[in-house]
Amino acid sequence: MTIQINKSLIGKEYPPYAVTVERGKIKEFARAIGDANPLYLDDRVGAASEWGDVIAPPTFAITLRDENADTAAFLRELGTDISRILHGEQEFEIFRPIQPGQTYLCRAKVVDIYEKTGRSGPMAFVVRETTIADGSNEIVATVRGVTVVRL
Amino acid sequence: MKYARVYFDDLEVGDELPPLVKGPIQQIQLTRYAGASGDFNPIHQDDEFARAAGMGGVFAHGMLSMGFVGQAVTDWSGAGTVRKLGVRFAALVRLKDVVTCRGRVVGKSSKVDLNLVELEVWAENQRAEKIVTGRATVALPSRS
Numbered sequence: 001m002t003i004q005i006n007k008s009l010i011g012k013e014y015p016p017y018a019v020t021v022e023r024g025k026i027k028e029f030a031r032a033i034g035d036a037n038p039l040y041l042d043d044r045v046g047a048a049s050e051w052g053d054v055i056a057p058p059t060f061a062i063t064l065r066d067e068n069a070d071t072a073a074f075l076r077e078l079g080t081d082i083s084r085i086l087h088g089e090q091e092f093e094i095f096r097p098i099q100p101g102q103t104y105l106c107r108a109k110v111v112d113i114y115e116k117t118g119r120s121g122p123m124a125f126v127v128r129e130t131t132i133a134d135g136s137n138e139i140v141a142t143v144r145g146v147t148v149v150r151l
Numbered sequence: 152m153k154y155a156r157v158y159f160d161d162l163e164v165g166d167e168l169p170p171l172v173k174g175p176i177q178q179i180q181l182t183r184y185a186g187a188s189g190d191f192n193p194i195h196q197d198d199e200f201a202r203a204a205g206m207g208g209v210f211a212h213g214m215l216s217m218g219f220v221g222q223a224v225t226d227w228s229g230a231g232t233v234r235k236l237g238v239r240f241a242a243l244v245r246l247k248d249v250v251t252c253r254g255r256v257v258g259k260s261s262k263v264d265l266n267l268v269e270l271e272v273w274a275e276n277q278r279a280e281k282i283v284t285g286r287a288t289v290a291l292p293s294r295s
Contacts, residue, residue: 025187032180032187033218034173037154039230051231058221058233062214063188082192083204087213091237097230144237150205 002151005124006079007113014108017066023100026056029063055097061132061141062090064098064106078126080149088125089146096140098132104140105133111144115151122151157228159259159266159291168254168270171223175247176211184215211244216283220272223252228289234267238285242276249277254287266291 023043030040038045039055046054075081098104112127126147134140181195190212193200201209217238224233244250251274258269267288274283 029187032184033215033222034180035218035222035225037222037225037230049231055231057218057230058225058236059214059218062190065189083194083200085192087240089237089239090214090217091235092233093235094233 002122003084003149004079005113005115005126005149005151006077009078009110009126010113012110014066014069016105016107017068018103018105019064019067020103021056021064021098021100023054025063026054026060026098026100029060030057033057033059051097051099053099053101055099058092058094059090060098061092061094061130061143062145064104064130064132064143066106066108078149080124084150086148086150087145088148089144091144093142093144094140096134096138098140103135105137107131107133120150124149124151153226154229157291159261159268159293160295162256162259162268162291164256164258166256168223168227168272171219171226171252172249173219173222173252174249176244176250178209178246181209181211181215184212184218188212188214190214206243209246211248213240213283216240216244216250216274219250220252220254220274220283220285220287223254223274224270224272224287224289227254228268228291232289232291233287234290235288236272236285237287238272238283240282241284242280242282244276244282248282250274250282251276252283257286261293266293 108130115124130143132141254270254272257271270287
């Protein structure tokens with residue numbers, strides 16, 4: 001039984017949300033990957049670096065979620081649920097590393113939804129993009145993800 | 152020698168990154184990654200849920216493998232040098248899998264104050280099946 005994906009979400013922009021990055025979250029994230037780079041973990045190394053503090057690993061921006069957003073509700077609106085989704089692709093463009101104590105403003109958007117039939121049957125691809133701006137409204141990163149829905 | 156400085160001038164197209172071997176993947180690492188990333192999809196934690204979803208059991212977050220690939224790049228190029236990292240998740244990583252991340256230089260370009268190196272990056276499991284394929288761009292210092 002196949003399901004119907006709600007393509008009217010294409011172009012939908014979500015309310016901007018702010019995230020303040022905690023020092024401990026950067027370290028927890030690096031350690032969860034098993035990456036012991038001192039520029040992520042050691043405050044003294046960070047302070048002595050060109051960045052003036054520790055920085056986050058390149059994929060850390062994935063953690064900047066909207067605490068008030070309901071993932072289950074998004075999936076319902078899309079016409080699916082968590083048991084059918086897979087991560088297809090992910091891209092980070094980084095203009096400046098994310099750093100602790102900074103508050104970032106994130107803007108998320110559904111940029112495309114398309115369907116294709118692959119080896120394992122019909123699938124929908126949901127492309128979302130989030131731009132992350134710092135306190136002076138400079139964009140520090142753009143995050144693009146493709147979620148695959150098994151139809 | 153880990154975290155040795157890499158200079159733009161010293162690189163040539165075809166140069167390979169030192170491989171980074173991660174794993175064997177254990178459930179505790181997936182639980183830890185869930186907590187650190189905020190991705191609590193039960194498909195990575197609950198074997199029964201993952202089987203009922205038709206996935207044949209739990210598998211690792213794609214983002215964990217991407218984190219490994221990011222580490223392979225920054226272990227070589229330095230933390231803070233990554234300008235772009237993009238991947239496609241090609242196959243699932245299961246418990247006990249060993250993930251080896253690799254990369255090679257595919258291009259170099261210089262603008263005013265910026266020396267960019269393009270990399271092809273990928274990760275494979277213990278059966279040499281690609282689990283992640285992608286590209287990265289790093290900004291590197293020049294000797295001059």
